[in-house]
Amino acid sequence: MRGFGRHLAEKLAAAVVSFFVTLVIGFVIFSLMPADPVRTLTRGRPTSEAQLAQLRLQLGLDDPLWQRFLSFVGDTLRGELGYSWQFQQQVSTLVAERLGPTLLLMGTSAAISVALGLWLGMRSGWKQGSVFDRITSGASLTLWSVPTFWLGMILLVAFSIPGLLPAGGMSDPSLPGTDPLDVARHLVLPCLTMVLVIFAQYVTVMRSSIIDERGAAYLLTARAKGLADADVRRRHAAPNALLPSVTMIFMHLGTLVSGAITVEAVYSWPGLGYLTYQALKIPDLPLLQGTFIIFSASVIIMNLLADLAYRFLDPRVRAQ
Amino acid sequence: MRSLLWGAGVLAAFALLALTAPLYIGDADLNVVKVTGPQLSPPVAGYPLGTDQAGRSVLLLVIWGARESLAIGLIATALTVVLGSAVGLLAGHYQGALGKALMHVTDWFIALPSLPLAISLSAVLGQGAASITVAIAVTSWTATARLVRAQTLAVEARPFIERARVLGAGNTQVMLRHVLPNVLPLILVSSTLTVASAILSEATLTFLGLGDPTSVTWGSMLQAAFSGGAVTAGAWWYLLPPGVAILIVVLGFTLTGRAVEHLLDPRRAAHA
16 A cells, blocks of 8 residues: 555656646746737727736736746636636636536536447457447547537537527526426537547547457456356456556546537537637637636546556556 | 548549639639629529528538648648657657656646647637647647657667667767658658548637638638528538538548558558
8 A cells, every 4th residue: 555655646746747837838828928918908999008007017917927927826726717808707716607517518428428439349349340340430430530519510400400409508598497307408419419529439449458358368268167258248358458448538538628618619508618619709818728727637637537547446556 | 451542532532622623713702792692592503512601602612621621731730740750759869868858748748638728829829820730730749759759769779770870870860861761651651640630620720710710611611600600590501511521531531541550560461
């Protein structure tokens, strides 16, 4: 267990360094690269030079670089992500409001696509080259090549224009309160879009790790004991083949959050992705910076979890 | 082999369409003010794929869109490959502090979510093809860097590198004259797959409104369709073609890349 504690500490330290680097990159992009944020901020409004100078002073733009960076890091660590130009609200408040819907959409899509992808990958890898395998692989490859937002629009035209499913948002504004069934109805199309595009990567990983396991000697033993083919697959090959997939699933969960941007934009799903889309229109730089930091942090956390899950699940690594 | 022929054939067809487009598509077909077609009409005689809100032929727009979509995809890939190969070569060749530092930077960039990073970059750089290209390159060079570094390490372990060194070759000469030519085929193969994802990224970023609003690309067509209410109007003829074009081209690059990868992979070659 001491080894595990040390491993954990190392991984945590690496995650902290990663996060710090994210902050540096965020600072470079949002604070150093824009020519003059004050000009962007006041674009289209008559502003005097004195007002501009006042605004610069307020935003701390006249401070030396290192001081601006330190105050940016300090604010971020305290959970203050700045003030949105567009919504006239704290970015952290906006992010907190939008976190729930994104987690709901991501969670459902991830659960469905992981289950579907692993099952399909297991079946098609076991019978490599079969009709089932060729159809699954072909469909995954094709769906992977489709732009997510386009698939979303096509599904909208197909299902929501005929009035089968709602076109956007998370709930019907004319209904009092939030009805879980109504939310579920709104969830169907965005979730379907995400699942169709992301399940393919799980198919690929599971398929190739099952193919790797297929020649293993312990499967021969299992067969020699007289187990049926389906049992050998389910009880012996699948658990071992799952290991490499688990790591990848967690790593993909982090990137999934950002995959939500286009889907949420198409369906006006009131989550972090839609918030990013709204921020882009202005562009509302503090808000963009806030969502960038949140998305990056989620990737870092997921990568950390991926590593820990792997150690926890694989007895060989655990014993070391 | 079959998928290689299919992939390469499809790509050649699209390249031909894109290159010859100026011969039969002119300003009169593309300029919103000059076109004469019916507005947002389903396929009719003379407009086999219908028209957009301004009355332009969707078929001609898709063909014209191939030009810039492919161009951005290819230029972004070239940037990605040059940047990634440079980092990979240096990291593989100088295995001391420089190599370690470069690999750390690569790992950090891998951990960054690519779409939010690309969005942030192009939002700050301003709308347009140039900023999208830069954003794609900055977010996708890491895969090439890792691949090239691994290959560089493998090539540098071979005796002929030692021989070159004994004969007095310097660092630059070893990297450019001896390692690079051996790594190049693999770089070219992996770049086919990079083009596929670059084209998808271009479409996504343009759809989010980061592209040049006046130019015609597949992404900007979809963006115009979406913001112009084509979805609510149920204008499937306007939405389907650009997406199908992206799908076919991305599939074409992926199939070609994978097929060549299989051909070059000695393990697979032994099986076949």
